Amino acid sequence: MFKVQLNKLKEQVTNTELSAGFNQLSTLTLDVIKNINQGDLPRWQQAYENLPNLTIELIDLKADAITVSGSCNDNQKQQLLTSLETLIPWRKGPFSLFDVEIDAEWRSDMKWQRLLDSLPDLTYKTVLDVGCGNGYYLLKMAAYQPQVLLGIEPGILQHVQFWAVQKYAQTMATMLPLKIQQMPKSFPYFDVVFSMGVLYHRKSPIEHLEHLKSLLSPQGTLVLETLIVDGDEQTCLVPAGRYAQMRNVWFLPSVAMLSGWLEKVGFKNVEVTDVSITTTEEQRSTEWMRFHSLPQFLTEDENHTVEGHQPPKRAIFICQE
Numbered sequence: 001m002f003k004v005q006l007n008k009l010k011e012q013v014t015n016t017e018l019s020a021g022f023n024q025l026s027t028l029t030l031d032v033i034k035n036i037n038q039g040d041l042p043r044w045q046q047a048y049e050n051l052p053n054l055t056i057e058l059i060d061l062k063a064d065a066i067t068v069s070g071s072c073n074d075n076q077k078q079q080l081l082t083s084l085e086t087l088i089p090w091r092k093g094p095f096s097l098f099d100v101e102i103d104a105e106w107r108s109d110m111k112w113q114r115l116l117d118s119l120p121d122l123t124y125k126t127v128l129d130v131g132c133g134n135g136y137y138l139l140k141m142a143a144y145q146p147q148v149l150l151g152i153e154p155g156i157l158q159h160v161q162f163w164a165v166q167k168y169a170q171t172m173a174t175m176l177p178l179k180i181q182q183m184p185k186s187f188p189y190f191d192v193v194f195s196m197g198v199l200y201h202r203k204s205p206i207e208h209l210e211h212l213k214s215l216l217s218p219q220g221t222l223v224l225e226t227l228i229v230d231g232d233e234q235t236c237l238v239p240a241g242r243y244a245q246m247r248n249v250w251f252l253p254s255v256a257m258l259s260g261w262l263e264k265v266g267f268k269n270v271e272v273t274d275v276s277i278t279t280t281e282e283q284r285s286t287e288w289m290r291f292h293s294l295p296q297f298l299t300e301d302e303n304h305t306v307e308g309h310q311p312p313k314r315a316i317f318i319c320q321e
């Protein structure tokens with residue numbers, strides 16, 4: 001299925017600037033696929049193969065829950081449910097597939113709503129979503145009919161979830177199993193690049209921003225979403241241990257500091273379009289993600305993380321290459 005994604009991307013990039021970079025992406029991807037070391041992959045792939053073939057009557061990418069409906073008898077519904085449950089945990093969603101409601105850990109629709117007013121024009125554009133998870137936002141973007149729509153994501157389960165949803169949603173979106181640091185640098189082929197929920201996972205945030213810039217075509221647009229803290233242009237939290245129980249969290253700058261970083265690496269027209277507290281309505285455990293989630297990562301009064309840090313707050317930045 002990874003190769004199916006490559007073939008689909010190859011068709012999409014014909015007649016775009018990205019066609020010049022396709023072979024590089026393909027070589028990188030084939031190398032990653034060869035070395036995937038995920039013991040659960042055969043079980044997940046089997047669940048994908050077991051998804052029933054269903055008659056699709058409606059695809060609604062604009063609804064909060066990405067929705068596909070049509071005819072599905074009881075046996076087929078059980079088959080569908082069993083396969084989708086094999087792919088638990090679902091971190092991003094919601095999805096509604098033939099009345100199976102996948103209530104994921106994150107109400108990703110809430111971030112999408114915060115983004116919508118300032119969403120760059122995606123129509124006929126070459127679009128990249130870095131750290132795209134299971135592709136929830138790729139499917140949202142597909143409704144705007146870009147020319148190329150690519151997500152990169154290292155998590156293998158997220159790919160199988162994406163394939164499962166795509167079996168029914170049938171959008172143009174494609175996903176490759178790459179990390180941002182595996183992407184070539186000086187690869188200026190994307191009109192719009194999204195990096196949402198990734199910056200704080202990077203040990204070197206400035207390098208991340210520079211790399212994103214090098215992926216943008218001249219005057220291309222970056223949409224950056226990340227955790228921030230309250231404070232002035234001198235404020236940045238580098239948590240000593242975990243942050244809200246997450247390992248692998250490095251830099252949480254203030255809005256002022258991050259604006260400064262973006263300007264320093266050369267982005268223009270830096271705009272902050274949203275700052276929002278992450279609520280326990282947006283991130284929580286559900287039947288589809290049964291581990292602990294945000295309510296367990298905050299103190300009872302929700303004023304601090306369990307480690308004593310400021311509770312999660314996220315900002316959206318939009319700027320130009």
Ligand SMILES: Nc1ncnc2c1ncn2[C@@H]1O[C@H](C[S@+](CC[C@H]([NH3+])C(=O)[O-])CC(=O)[O-])[C@@H](O)[C@H]1O
Nearest residue numbers: 130131132133153154155179180181196197198201
């Ligand atoms: N080096 C890396 N390169 C690429 N992806 C990475 C890397 N490291 C981690 N990831 C991936 O980035 C995603 C971060 S989640 C955001 C998902 C979506 N964008 C969202 O906005 O909801 C965080 C959150 O929940 O906010 C995960 O899928 C990681 O596997």
